[in-house]
Amino acid sequence: MADVIAHHEFDPLSTGSPRRRILSKSAVYALLIVFAVCYLLPLLIIFLNTLRPLQEIVRTGFIAWPHEVSAQYWGEAWGSFCIGGTCEGVSRFFKNSLMMAIPATVFSTAIGLVNGYILSKWRFRGADALFGLVTLGVFLPAQMTLLPWAFVLGKLGLSNSIAGLVLIHTVQGISFTTLFCRNYFLNVPDDLIKAARIDGAGFWRIFRRIILPLSPPIIIVTVIWQFTGIWNEFLFGAVFTSGDHQPITSAIVAFSGSGTGERHYNVEAAAVIMAALPPLFIYLVGGKYFVRGLTQGAVK
Amino acid sequence: MSSLVINDLRKSFGGVEVLKNINLSAESGEFIALVGPSGCGKSTLLAMIAGLESVTSGEIRIEGRLINNEAPKNRDIAMVFQSYALYPTMTVRDNMSFGMESRRVPKAEQAETIARVAALLQIEPLLGRKPSQLSGGQRQRVAMGRALVRDPKLFLFDEPLSNLDAKLRIEMRSEIKKLHQNVAKTMVYVTHDQIEAMTLASRIAVMFKGILQQYDTPQNIYERPVNKFVAGFMGSPTMNFLDATISPDLGVIVDGGDGKVLPLQDGQIAGLVAGQKVVFGVRPEHFSPVEEKRAERKGGRSGVVSVKVDMVEPTGAETILMTKLAGQDVVVSCEPDDMHAVGDEVTLAIDMTKICLFDPKTEARL
Ligand SMILES: Nc1ncnc2c1ncn2[C@@H]1O[C@H](COP(=O)(O)OP(=O)(O)O)[C@@H](O)[C@H]1O
Ligand SMILES: [Mg+2]
Numbered sequence: 318m319a320d321v322i323a324h325h326e327f328d329p330l331s332t333g334s335p336r337r338r339i340l341s342k343s344a345v346y347a348l349l350i351v352f353a354v355c356y357l358l359p360l361l362i363i364f365l366n367t368l369r370p371l372q373e374i375v376r377t378g379f380i381a382w383p384h385e386v387s388a389q390y391w392g393e394a395w396g397s398f399c400i401g402g403t404c405e406g407v408s409r410f411f412k413n414s415l416m417m418a419i420p421a422t423v424f425s426t427a428i429g430l431v432n433g434y435i436l437s438k439w440r441f442r443g444a445d446a447l448f449g450l451v452t453l454g455v456f457l458p459a460q461m462t463l464l465p466w467a468f469v470l471g472k473l474g475l476s477n478s479i480a481g482l483v484l485i486h487t488v489q490g491i492s493f494t495t496l497f498c499r500n501y502f503l504n505v506p507d508d509l510i511k512a513a514r515i516d517g518a519g520f521w522r523i524f525r526r527i528i529l530p531l532s533p534p535i536i537i538v539t540v541i542w543q544f545t546g547i548w549n550e551f552l553f554g555a556v557f558t559s560g561d562h563q564p565i566t567s568a569i570v571a572f573s574g575s576g577t578g579e580r581h582y583n584v585e586a587a588a589v590i591m592a593a594l595p596p597l598f599i600y601l602v603g604g605k606y607f608v609r610g611l612t613q614g615a616v617k
Numbered sequence: 618m619s620s621l622v623i624n625d626l627r628k629s630f631g632g633v634e635v636l637k638n639i640n641l642s643a644e645s646g647e648f649i650a651l652v653g654p655s656g657c658g659k660s661t662l663l664a665m666i667a668g669l670e671s672v673t674s675g676e677i678r679i680e681g682r683l684i685n686n687e688a689p690k691n692r693d694i695a696m697v698f699q700s701y702a703l704y705p706t707m708t709v710r711d712n713m714s715f716g717m718e719s720r721r722v723p724k725a726e727q728a729e730t731i732a733r734v735a736a737l738l739q740i741e742p743l744l745g746r747k748p749s750q751l752s753g754g755q756r757q758r759v760a761m762g763r764a765l766v767r768d769p770k771l772f773l774f775d776e777p778l779s780n781l782d783a784k785l786r787i788e789m790r791s792e793i794k795k796l797h798q799n800v801a802k803t804m805v806y807v808t809h810d811q812i813e814a815m816t817l818a819s820r821i822a823v824m825f826k827g828i829l830q831q832y833d834t835p836q837n838i839y840e841r842p843v844n845k846f847v848a849g850f851m852g853s854p855t856m857n858f859l860d861a862t863i864s865p866d867l868g869v870i871v872d873g874g875d876g877k878v879l880p881l882q883d884g885q886i887a888g889l890v891a892g893q894k895v896v897f898g899v900r901p902e903h904f905s906p907v908e909e910k911r912a913e914r915k916g917g918r919s920g921v922v923s924v925k926v927d928m929v930e931p932t933g934a935e936t937i938l939m940t941k942l943a944g945q946d947v948v949v950s951c952e953p954d955d956m957h958a959v960g961d962e963v964t965l966a967i968d969m970t971k972i973c974l975f976d977p978k979t980e981a982r983l
Contacts, residue, residue: 508702511669512763516716517690526715530706 367391367587374582394587400572407588409561410568414548414595416479417564421486422543428487429494429539434528436495437502438510439520448499454492459552462489470557477558485557486547493546494539501535502528534610541607545596565592619681620645620803621666621771626675628661628827635661637827639675643805643820648797650818651807654850658827659807660699663775666805668692679770690719692771695764699776701756703748709759710744713766734765737799754785761793765800772804778813790816811851815839823847840971845896845980848973854901854937857947860977861897863889869897869920869974874943879920882970888983889974895983898973901937901950904965917970924949926961938963 330341362380367390369383396406436448466485467476475481505528513523554567563571569588600607621643628636636658643649651659664670666677668689677684684692704712710731717727735741738758748756757777764772777793778786794817797804808814814821815835822832823846831843842848848856860872867886868878879897881889889895905911912919924940924947931937931953938949938957949965957963974983 506700506702508698508700509704511664511667511689512696512698512702513704513715514669515667515689515694515696516763517719518715522719527704527706 363586363589366583367394367590369583371581371583379582390581390583391587391591393581394584394591398572398581398584398588400568403561407565407568407572407591410563410565411591413479413562413568414564414566414592417482417486417554418544418547418595421483421490421547422540424483424487425490425494425543426536426539428491429498430529430532430536431524432491432495433498433500433502434524436499438505438507438523438528448495451492452496454489455496457492459489459550463552463556466553466557477560477562479558479562481557482553482564485553486543486550490543490547493542497539497542498532498535501532505531534606537603537606538610541599541603544599548596619643620647620679621649621805622676622678622681623666624676624678626662626665626677627673628658628665628670629673634673635827636665636673639829641822641829641832643803645680645803646801648804648806648817648819650814650821651805651824652809652811652814652821652850653824653830655809657824659809659824660775662824663696663773663805663807666692666771667694667696667773693769694771694773695767695769696773697760697764697775697777699779701748701760701780703756703759703763705748708745708747709740709751709762712748712759713763716763716767730766734762737765737796738762753781754789757781757785757789761796765796770803772802774804774806776807776809779808779810793817812853815851821851823850825850841982842973843982845898845975845982848898848975848982852900854948854950856898856900856973858975859897859899859942859945859947861895863891863893863895865891867891869895869972871897871922871943871945873945877922879922879967880918880969882917885969885972885974894977896975896977896980898975899947899967900971901948902935903968903971904949904951905968906951906955907964907966909966911966912968912970915970917968919966920969920972921964921966923962923964926957926959926963929957929959 330338330345332338333341365383366374366379368386368388370385370387373381373384394406395408395411397404398406400407432451436444470476470481470484473481473484475484509527510523513527518526548564549566550564551566551570554564555570558564558567565588569585569592572585572588619642621641623639623641626636626639626641627634639662641649651662653659661670665672668684668687668691672685679692679694703709704715707715713731713734714727717730722730731744732741735744738761740755740758740762743751743755743759748759751759757780760777774793778789781789790813793806797817806814806817818835820832821835821838823830823838825846831838831847833841838847838851842851845858849858861869862872864870864878866878867889868880870876870878907919907921910919922942924938924942926938926940928939929936930939933953935950936953936955936957938951940947940949940963951957975981976983
């Protein structure tokens with residue numbers, strides 16, 4: 318329990334002759350800028366295409382500066398574009414994705430917290446072996462689980478439903494959340510648990526009053542990890558759902574592929590960006606906590 | 618009435634036996650110190666009393682009740698941890714009320730108790746703070762406070778002062794002593810610091826390698842240690858152990874010297890035979906200048922020896938001399954005014970009423 322230490326950035330380029338400092342810093346920044354541009358350019362091109370009329374895209378190609386700018390394609394993509402005979406845009410698939418990603422994130426995080434708490438603080442014979450098995454799931458390719466899941470969903474009557482996807486993503490996520498939480502809770506001193514037991518607190522009271530209040534950093538990490546992972550996931554959605562029940566990732570592929578006749582590049586581009594917004598938003602809001610949570614111990 | 622009784626207690630982790638056949642009892646209101654080097658099983662014993670470790674065999678009773686299999690909360694104990702184990706996300710007040718909430722103590726009574734204990738420990742200004750905003754000494758007090766809000770049959774302390782700096786440690790030591798006089802509860806106090814044990818305890822249990830070596834009053838432990846380990850562990854600087862032989866007239870001859878006989882007292886010679894090999898134990902503070910006649914003034918006898926000074930370590934209150942007696946290393950404590958220099962040959966008197974003789978093989982005191 319060291320006192321809070323102010324964090325000072327170590328700057329290896331802060332000493333040396335002025336010439337060396339300027340040269341080395343410019344080299345570093347130049348390199349960073351090159352990479353940032355490479356990474357952001359595709360996003361910019363997609364974004365510009367959301368604003369361009371279709372004829373212009375067809376005439377001048379995909380990579381060009383917009384002449385005529387309009388936000389109407391965003392509206393079409395969201396609410397009125399026709400996909401598979403229904404002209405409601407991607408809004409309903411967006412809602413599907415929320416209905417899938419939010420509960421699955423909450424459930425897998427909650428279960429991971431309890432698992433991590435048990436595996437780190439209420440150790441039992443075979444706890445390490447069990448932990449090994451749970452984390453095996455981290456390395457298991459999702460494709461391998463398709464067949465078992467098809468079987469389970471069929472038995473449970475959850476085929477082609479959001480609830481089925483929630484179940485899949487909750488279970489698939491437990492490996493990660495358990496790994497994260499258990500390793501984080503290892504940093505919580507055992508003496509706290511012992512003191513609480515002498516104070517008369519039981520399993521859940523210790524969890525609620527001592528472990529949970531120490532957990533925000535790791536909760537942020539697992540929520541970001543799970544939400545972005547589940548939102549961006551495509552395989553399960555494409556395999557187990559169709560029509561109205563698809564998450565947005567699978568729906569976008571469906572509507573760009575199922576087009577009869579001309580492709581609406583501008584509307585498709587807007588839909589793609591919409592699909593990418595929630596993870597992007599989560600990252601912008603929580604990104605710094607994510608990095609901090611991964612490196613921080615439980616007790617400062 | 619005995620407040621704590623431990624009978625034939627054993628503890629194994631896997632195949633390793635870390636506590637062997639411990640027998641111990643504490644009267645009501647007594648202050649017991651468990652002392653021994655690191656890894657000897659003190660914390661394990663305390664954790665077993667607290668109910669945090671299972672009992673392999675034997676029994677633990679608190680006020681007559683067998684508690685081997687009771688949950689910690691049902692043992693009526695309070696414990697202070699070496700790491701303090703303050704709940705990091707709670708304020709000092711919440712730390713203190715957490716246990717009372719678990720025991721469903723009414724709110725008004727909780728507030729009253731916290732106020733009383735906070736006043737006793739002078740931590741009222743800290744009640745609203747988090748543990749991370751406290752200094753080491755303040756955390757220590759809060760940890761004590763958290764134990765004191767309970768009115769248990771038994772207080773358990775696991776090296777509560779070992780994370781404090783030297784000055785604070787001495788201050789808190791006397792506070793704990795005062796506190797014990799105040800609350801008059803049975804306390805079991807684990808420490809590796811023999812001075813803490815000597816100053817605080819009414820009885821000391823000296824442990825080594827999972828075995829209870831001796832359980833006695835501080836004075837008896839110091840003057841009549843049962844074996845070489847206890848003699849060497851208690852006291853600072855540590856006791857000198859010299860190879861020696863019993864002379865025909867039942868005195869002590871230090872091996873490797875001029876054969877001078879150091880006279881033993883009447884009470885010390887029972888069972889000794891001429892020519893017997895012994896370990897001659899003498900504490901550094903039992904050397905004195907010959908002319909002081911310290912032993913003689915008490916009706917005892919001195920053994921006069923001559924030592925050669927190898928090194929001088931002044932500590933202020935006393936000066937420690939590293940010397941050679943008949944070629945064997947001997948540490949001597951003397952007054953700072955007795956100016957001795959490296960290389961001096963000094964003649965000193967050993968207070969023979971205070972010496973101990975040990976069997977060289979069994980290491981038990983003779
Ligand atoms: N949970 C445990 N599992 C295995 N060995 C342990 C465990 N706890 C303590 N020990 C061993 O028991 C011995 C006594 O430890 P401890 O009671 O902590 O000693 P002390 O408090 O006197 O320093 C040590 O050798 C330690 O390695
Ligand atoms: Mg210990």
